[in-house]
Amino acid sequence: MNFLLGISLYICLIVGCYASGEDIALDAKATLLHRIDSLNLLIYTCLLTLTVLTIWVFKHRRVSWLHETGLAVIYGLIVGAIIRYGASTNQVTYIDAMPAADSTYNLSVPPDMLRFHFPNKMETSAEGITVPNKTYAYSFRGEIVNVAQNEIDLKATFDPEIFFNIILPPIIFHAGYCLKRKYFFRNLGAILTFAMVGTALSALVIGSLMYGCVQLMPKSLAASFTFLDTLYFGALISPTDPLTVLAIFSQLKVDVNLYAMIFGESVLNDAVALVLSGAIQNYEKRYSNDGGFEITAFLGAIGDFIGIFSLSLLIGALMGCFTALISF
Incomplete structure (x- = not known):
């Protein structure tokens, strides 16, 4: 068992040493997205637990000057203020893309998915045609009314x-x-x-x-x-x-x-x-x-x-x- 574990660690080290900087950055971006999703669920679970405990305390202490639902709203306001003003955020990168004229697609309706061919990953095929080596998919999120919107709207993850x-x-x-x-x-x-x-x-x-x-x-x-x-x-x-x-x-x-x-x-x-x-x-x-x-x-x-x-x-x-x- 220890021998297999050692081989696995050795392979991971070899792959990490020979991996390019772009691949490492891509893995870090994917890991960050998973961490943000986990953090959203953790914050929701903590707020729900805190609200349940508050209800239990108010039922036993018989607090009459404040209701537990009002205190739950205050909890949400506090967490929202901490996320808005206290959390450090990274710069959001974006690319303004314009569709090419294509008769096979109706340009009056936005597509369901966007395939982005990464320009820094190019290779030549056997026929001598340059084709993209990496393709990334971006799903449809919605219309942006104001392109120059504030930072918190761009970084909204929920x-x-x-x-x-x-x-x-x-x-x-x-x-x-x-x-x-x-x-x-x-x-x-x-x-x-x-x-x-x-x-x-x-x-x-x-x-x-x-x-x-x-x-x-x-x-x-x-x-x-x-x-x-x-x-x-x-x-x-x-x-x-x-x-x-x-x-x-x-x-x-x-x-x-x-x-x-x-x-x-x-x-x-x-x-x-x-x-x-x-x-x-x-x-x-x-x-x-x-x-x-x-x-x-x-x-x-x-x-x-x-x-x-x-x-x-x-x-x-x-x-x-x-x-x-x-x-x-």
Whole structure:
């Protein structure tokens, strides 16, 4: 066993000695990416553990002047400030690439993946044609609105898909699992009214107020925002998450119908806001170039909102019924 271990170490040393500087730098870059991903998970785990311990301490000490959810927000602000102002970062390198004219590719849509042929790694093939020796793949990340953006935006490493696909589903599942079905369906009419009508009215009011505030700004800034932009912003921030209120309601043991209405509205308003923002985007796509109001585009956006929300609710109900049937 020791003999095999010695041979392995010897081979690693030989490979490391004869490896080029570019290969070593490439391995270091890949190792750094793995370390950053591990650090993100470590910070998330530490914050989650600290929050759970804080809840346990507050339950036993009966601290009334500060709630544990507010302290959890403070934890996140502190860690964010440390990452923003205290952590040392390396310079981010980038290359501005322009696509060559190619009739086989539609230049109006960005590609899913970019293959970068490294220019410093060239060799001559058997036919005498110079071909790239190293090719690196870069995946699609998204549109950059402002190229000269600040350093923290360029170095943001947390993938939002991790939050939506890994962190958020257990939270939603826990909320639905702990829901008291009897009181939820008893107050379903009020919950749907608050979730759908209330969220839509909140988005309209916030968007109108934001548009009025934008018009008070200088013309150079006011011209950059349209009413659809402010309405989209209102749709994004309209769904409230009364986590602290529900925690206080649970401690005070308020009326179960009131708790069910607040909790049910908080569960559904996120879905309503997502569908509403999508409807606003669809209306913007159908919006006329002269800036006028089009009744066809408006009715189409309303139809998209009602259709997507109704079908999503129907699919969720059918899946719940199917799961209940196969569970017994």
